[in-house]
Amino acid sequence: MGEVSRGARALVVCPDIRGQSHDLDPQARLAEAEGLALAIGIVVADSFVLPVRQIRPGTLFGAGQVDNIAIACEQHESELIVIDGALSPIQQRNLEEKLGRKVIDRTGLILEIFGERAATAEGRLQVELAHLDYQQSRLVRSWTHLERQRGGFGFLGGPGETQIEADRRMIRQRMGRLRRELEQVRKTRGLHRDRRERAPWPVVALVGYTNAGKSTLFNRLTGAEVMAEDLLFATLDPTMRAITLPGIEKAILSDTVGFISDLPTQLVAAFRATLEEVTAADIICHVRDISNSSTQAQKTQVLQVLRDLGVVEGEEASIPILEIWNKWDQLSPDDAEELAQQADDDDMVMAASALTGEGVPALLERLGELLTTSAVLREFELPASAGRQIAWLHAHGEVITNEDAGEGDDGPVRRISVRLNPKELGQFENL
Structure with a gap:
C-alpha cells in the first residue's frame, strides 16, 4: 500500500449490518463518519450506506459489494477507504489486497484523530x-x-x-x-483535585457530544483562545480557566473531550483519566447541539458515559447537571418557539448560542445561583482589627449583619453573620 496523508481522497462506507442496533440511524452514522474523516484532513470524495445482510468473516462485505466499492473508488479517484465499523485484522488486510488501497476502520480513524489532537x-x-x-x-x-x-x-x-x-x-x-x-498521572490528578477541593474554588465541567460547541462556549465564557473548530474531537485534553460568576469571585471552568457513539472500548478505558476530571466538578454543564436532528440520541450517549463514571445512577445524578441547549441561532423560528417552552418549564435547562452570545448572561446567572444554593448562615466574632478577613467576608459571602460585639483581649470585636457555601467557608478558614 502506498502512503496516504492529509488531503487524501477517501471513500466513506457505513455498513448497516442486519440485527445490529445503534442509537443513530444509518444516515446519521454516515454523516458522523464523514465528520471524523474531515477532522483528520481527509477529503471525502464519496460516501454511502451499504446494507450487510450477513457478515463475511474474510471481508465483512459480500464479493459483489467489494466490487462495487472498487468501482466507486475508481470513479471518485479515492486512494483511501474508511469503513465506519470495526474490522478484524484479517478483514482489513483482505480488503486492502482486493481493493488495492489503504483501508482503515472507525477505531483506526478515531485513533488517528486522537494522535493528532x-x-x-x-x-x-x-x-x-x-x-x-x-x-x-x-x-x-x-x-x-x-x-x-x-x-x-x-x-x-x-x-x-x-x-x-x-x-x-x-x-x-x-x-x-x-x-x-x-497510573502516576491519575495519582497526580487526584492530588490536584484534592488541592482544588481545599483551595476551594468551585469547578464547572463542560461535557457533551463531540462538536456540540463546548469549546466555543468555553471561549465565550473565559475569553480563552482554545481550539474551537467545526471539527469532531477538536478538544482532547481538559482545559481549565478561572471565570467570575454572579455572587462568586472565582470558579474554575473545565472543557473536556467530546463523547461519541460506539466509542471503541479500548479508547474509553484509555481516556478514563481525562474524563475523571468530571467527577471532581461541583456542576456539570451538558452542552447539547439542540439544532442537530440526533440531539436526543447524543444526549443518551453522554448520559451513558456519565453512568460509566459513576456520576449518574438510574435517574439520579450525584452532581447537578445543567443542560445547555446550544446553537439556538441555528433553529427555525417554529422550532425555537416550541423548544423555548420546554426550556422555560425546566429550571435545569438553559437556551443559548455560544456563537452569538445569546442566552449567555442568563446562563452565568443560573450557574451563580446553583453554586450558591448550598450556602448556609455562619456567625463569626472577629477582632475589629482583622480588616483583611472582614473585607474577604464582604467580598465573597452575603453579609447579613455586622455589629459591635463588645471588647475582647485584643480590643473591639465585630459579630458578623454571613451566608457562605462550603467551599467559601473552607477558603475563609485557610486565610
Missing part, C-alpha cells in the same frame, strides 16, 4: 496506549515510534513509517510502562 503529555500517553492495544493483533504498520516517540502514529503515513517487523513482547512491555505512567 492530543496536546499534553498525558493525552499522548493515553493515545499511544490505546493505539498499542488496538494494533497489537495487527502488526502491519511500522513500529519505529516505540524507540522514537512522536505525537501521531502513522495510520495515514508520515515520519517513521518504514516497514519493519514488530515485536509483540516489546509492545506488551511498552504498554506496561505506559500503564504505570498513566
